[in-house]
Amino acid sequence: MIVNANLHTERLHTQQLHIKQLNISLHGETLLALDSVIQPGEVLTVMGPSGSGKSTLLAYLAGFLSPAFQAQGQLYLDEQRLDTLPAEKRGIGLLFQDPMLFPHLSVGGNLRFGLPRHIKGKRQQVTQALEQVGLAGYEARDPATLSGGQQARVALMRLLLSKPRAVLLDEPFSKLDTALRQEMRTLVFSQLSEAGLPALLVTHDHADANAAGGPVIELG
Amino acid sequence: MLLRLAPWILIGVLVVPLAAGLLMVILPAFGYLPVLGGETFHFDAWQALWQRPGLYRSILLSYTSGLITTLVSLSIVVLFLAASRGTWLDRGIRRLVSPLLAIPHAAVAFGLAFLITPSGLFVRWVSPGLTGWERPPDLLIVNDPMGLALMAGLVLKEVPFLLLMCLAALPQLGPEKRVTLARSLGYSANIAWLKSVFPALYPLIRLPVYAVVAYATSVVDMAMILGPTLPPTLSVSILGWFNDPDLDRRYMASAGAVLQLGVTLAALLTWWLGEQCVKRISEGWLVNGARSSGSIAIAVGGRVLLTTTTLLAISAIGGLVIFSVAGFWRFPDALPGTFTLDHWQRILPSVTTPLLNTLSVGLAATLIAAVLVVATLENAARHHLPVSRSQWLLYLPLIVPQVAFLFGLVVAAESISVRPQWALVVAAHLLFVAPYLYLSLSEAYRRLDPRWVQVAHSLGASPWRAFCRVRLPLLLAPLLTACAVSLAVSIGQYLPTLLLGGGRVPTITTEAVAMASGGNRRLIAVLALLQALLPFIGFSLALMIPRLMWSKRRNMRGVV
Known part of the structure; x- marks a missing residue:
């Protein structure tokens, strides 16, 4: 899979994500420490019981860490330092347990929200993205009228259209029913590796880790 | 940058007039009121008061x-x-x-x-x-x-x-x-x-x-x-x-x-x-x-x-x-x-000015309060600030009796050569409108799932764009309700309107109360109904606008 991803590396300018000597503490007590490199197209799985700092790690990487925490260390995307940038400039995409489709926008509106502002052919990109996940013609639909699986697919396409440089997955399959879960895992991981994106997956479920196929770290 | 100042501006807008008003009531109570020639401290006023x-x-x-x-x-x-x-x-x-x-x-x-x-x-x-x-x-x-x-x-x-x-x-x-x-x-x-x-x-x-x-x-x-x-x-x-x-x-x-x-x-x-x-x-x-x-x-x-x-x-x-x-x-x-319908027809031409004053003062105070309160809450949300300890300052104007400081506020304004006028009425209404707006909006603001804004940021939206395109639409219904509450509070104000307007900014409320002793019940009834009707229009709009806007968005009912 990595070999496969590396083929795309040249074309897509994919980069590796380096979490460098990270140490997050709360009230002077170390909550978690991590040092690792995620290659393009690779998924690093982080597992651990609740309270082990998984969500804190995600908040740090995405740029939402509450000032109550003290974080030491750096975050690099190849040579570019990310941890000093605000969340919206990091180019790190997020996928949550819930699809989090904006309820006030249509399906198409949600996808357009992710598209960079000044690019051409937005309509066409949205149409293609929906076709790619079997939802052709859903542009005008209210997200609330979609099934859970359909919403999850729209959320994935919205993430990919925003051209992220790395991706964080926060237990993205835990709320899907069993049948759908396997299907979504395959879809998400194949799309990520095709795009050659480094990804970090946080989960409780060993099956997620197996499907991700990358290295696994246990916290706590 | 401006956003960081918002909480301080809000507190200043509420606390400074309150403090100035109290001061200019306490000093004259002990004989000090240079405008009327009182330049020494004494207890004459209290003696006169006790003899009432x-x-x-x-x-x-x-x-x-x-x-x-x-x-x-x-x-x-x-x-x-x-x-x-x-x-x-x-x-x-x-x-x-x-x-x-x-x-x-x-x-x-x-x-x-x-x-x-x-x-x-x-x-x-x-x-x-x-x-x-x-x-x-x-x-x-x-x-x-x-x-x-x-x-x-x-x-x-x-x-x-x-x-x-x-x-x-x-x-x-x-x-x-x-x-x-x-x-x-x-x-x-x-x-x-x-x-x-x-x-x-x-x-x-x-x-x-x-x-x-x-x-x-x-x-x-x-x-x-x-x-x-x-x-x-x-x-x-x-x-x-x-x-x-x-x-x-x-x-x-x-x-x-x-x-x-x-x-x-x-x-x-x-x-x-x-x-x-x-x-x-x-x-x-x-x-x-x-x-x-x-x-x-x-x-x-x-x-x-x-x-x-x-x-x-x-x-x-x-x-x-x-x-x-x-x-x-x-x-x-x-x-x-x-x-x-005689009473209605007789009174309507003469209430045009009070009606316009009621609305202009109410809308202006609500608008200013809404901007200040939303900026304060947005600042707190962006910087993960916990519920501030200075929050109780916001409620001071609701605890300190109006009669105790509004007269002083008039004196304080006059001492810097600001005569009673429309703008002062708005400023005084702001004292009571802003706390209620804060009271009714802050809970909805805090309850909104932070992941909505996080998703917007992760998709590359700047803080301003995330606010306009995500937070504001999602909070539209509670925001409009809070504004309707504020408008109702403003419409009901009697003493601030009377005093800070110097009697020259009549509203429906001051007109109605002024007629209390006169006793024409039918005309009073018309005015009181008009007074009750305006807040209802506000609340109806606050309910209807989100419903019309999101008529095709099922989950916009109950997202916050």
């Missing part, structure tokens, strides 16, 4: 009516909530109560007066059948010396306020779980609520309760309409002294305002002591194991009391409607003999 006939009675009236009103209102609300089981009847009663909050105090006061006055609707409905009265009895029901009518009027307004405050605070306590647990231990549902939910609820509504104590001890407009006259309550007396053509009375009025502050503080202190006593005494009761004694009384009492309050308020408004279209109406006929 009926002063002690005024003080006692303000103090007791404030405490009794609060106690009765809170008891009605608590009993109802303890008895309420979420049945259709309970939900129906709740739904009837909320619009009552929007009706200005003066309108409720007029409506109640028209109901209970000797020639009012109640007497007409039972006369001459039950009473044998062929002409209105010579009884002093409205403006009674004990202040009972005033207290009744205040209860009608404070019950909806406290009920809504409780309903807003309850969800974070998980009351169903608590009640279920206690019931599984054998407690009857009502006692379970009182013993397991109320002790946790009270700390959350303490501030609104204090606001009720402060308001009820110092109210002006309601006391002018329903309260005793010889002597009136302390606050009404003070207004009289300030408006006295003899400018030297200003010193005594200032002393009176300081006294009012003391009376309100004394009432608050009494309430606080009462809280401590109840806490002590109830410690034993909470764990004495009694599971159902008094349960039936609560079940019946809670519903009956709240329903009575609600029906009384609705009849009061209904009475206004009848009076406003009444033609020839002989006593003791239950209804007018003829109906006419």
Whole structure:
């Protein structure tokens, strides 16, 4: 899979994500420490019981860490330092347990929200993205009228259209029913590796880790 | 950058006028008012004040009516909530109560007066059948010396306020779980609520309760309409002294305002002591194991009391409607003999200016408050700030009696050569509008799932774009409701409008209250109805706009 991803590396300018000597503490007590490199197209799985700092790690990487925490260390995307940038400039995409489709926008509106502002052919990109996940013609639909699986697919396409440089997955399959879960895992991981994106997956479920196929770290 | 300043601007806008107003009341109370030549400190004003006939009675009236009103209102609300089981009847009663909050105090006061006055609707409905009265009895029901009518009027307004405050605070306590647990231990549902939910609820509504104590001890407009006259309550007396053509009375009025502050503080202190006593005494009761004694009384009492309050308020408004279209109406006929729109037609041309003033002041104050409050909340959300300890400063204008600092505010403004005018009225309304806007919006703001904005950022949206495109649309409904609340608060303001406008910015409210002593009931009814109608338009718009906007978005109902 990595070999496969590396083929795309040249074309897509994919980069590796380096979490460098990270140490997050709360009230002077170390909550978690991590040092690792995620290659393009690779998924690093982080597992651990609740309270082990998984969500804190995600908040740090995405740029939402509450000032109550003290974080030491750096975050690099190849040579570019990310941890000093605000969340919206990091180019790190997020996928949550819930699809989090904006309820006030249509399906198409949600996808357009992710598209960079000044690019051409937005309509066409949205149409293609929906076709790619079997939802052709859903542009005008209210997200609330979609099934859970359909919403999850729209959320994935919205993430990919925003051209992220790395991706964080926060237990993205835990709320899907069993049948759908396997299907979504395959879809998400194949799309990520095709795009050659480094990804970090946080989960409780060993099956997620197996499907991700990358290295696994246990916290706590 | 500007956003970081927002909380300080908001607090400044509220606290600076308050402090300036208090200062310019306290200094003249001790003889210092250079504008009128008072340049030395002395106690003359206080001596004059103590010699006023009926002063002690005024003080006692303000103090007791404030405490009794609060106690009765809170008891009605608590009993109802303890008895309420979420049945259709309970939900129906709740739904009837909320619009009552929007009706200005003066309108409720007029409506109640028209109901209970000797020639009012109640007497007409039972006369001459039950009473044998062929002409209105010579009884002093409205403006009674004990202040009972005033207290009744205040209860009608404070019950909806406290009920809504409780309903807003309850969800974070998980009351169903608590009640279920206690019931599984054998407690009857009502006692379970009182013993397991109320002790946790009270700390959350303490501030609104204090606001009720402060308001009820110092109210002006309601006391002018329903309260005793010889002597009136302390606050009404003070207004009289300030408006006295003899400018030297200003010193005594200032002393009176300081006294009012003391009376309100004394009432608050009494309430606080009462809280401590109840806490002590109830410690034993909470764990004495009694599971159902008094349960039936609560079940019946809670519903009956709240329903009575609600029906009384609705009849009061209904009475206004009848009076406003009444033609020839002989006593003791239950209804007018003829109906006419004359009163409406006669008065409408002359209320154009007050109507425009009411709206322009209300909208301006609401808009400024909304910008400041939203900026403050957005700043807190962006920087993950916990609930600020300085938040209580926002509620100061609701706790400090209006009569105690608004006169001082006029003096303070005049001392920097700002004459009473429209802009000052807006600034004064802001003092009372902003806290309510903050009160009604902050919970929705904090409850909004932070992941919505996080997703927007992760998709590359800047903070400003995430705010405009995600947070604002998602919070549109609560924001509009908060604005409607603010508008209603502004429309109901009497004293700030009168004083800071110097009588030259008439609104529907000042016009209506000014007619109170005149006694043309039909014209008063029209004005009071207009006054009650405006907030309703605001609330209806606040409900309708999101529904129309999101008619094709199913999840926009209940996203926050």
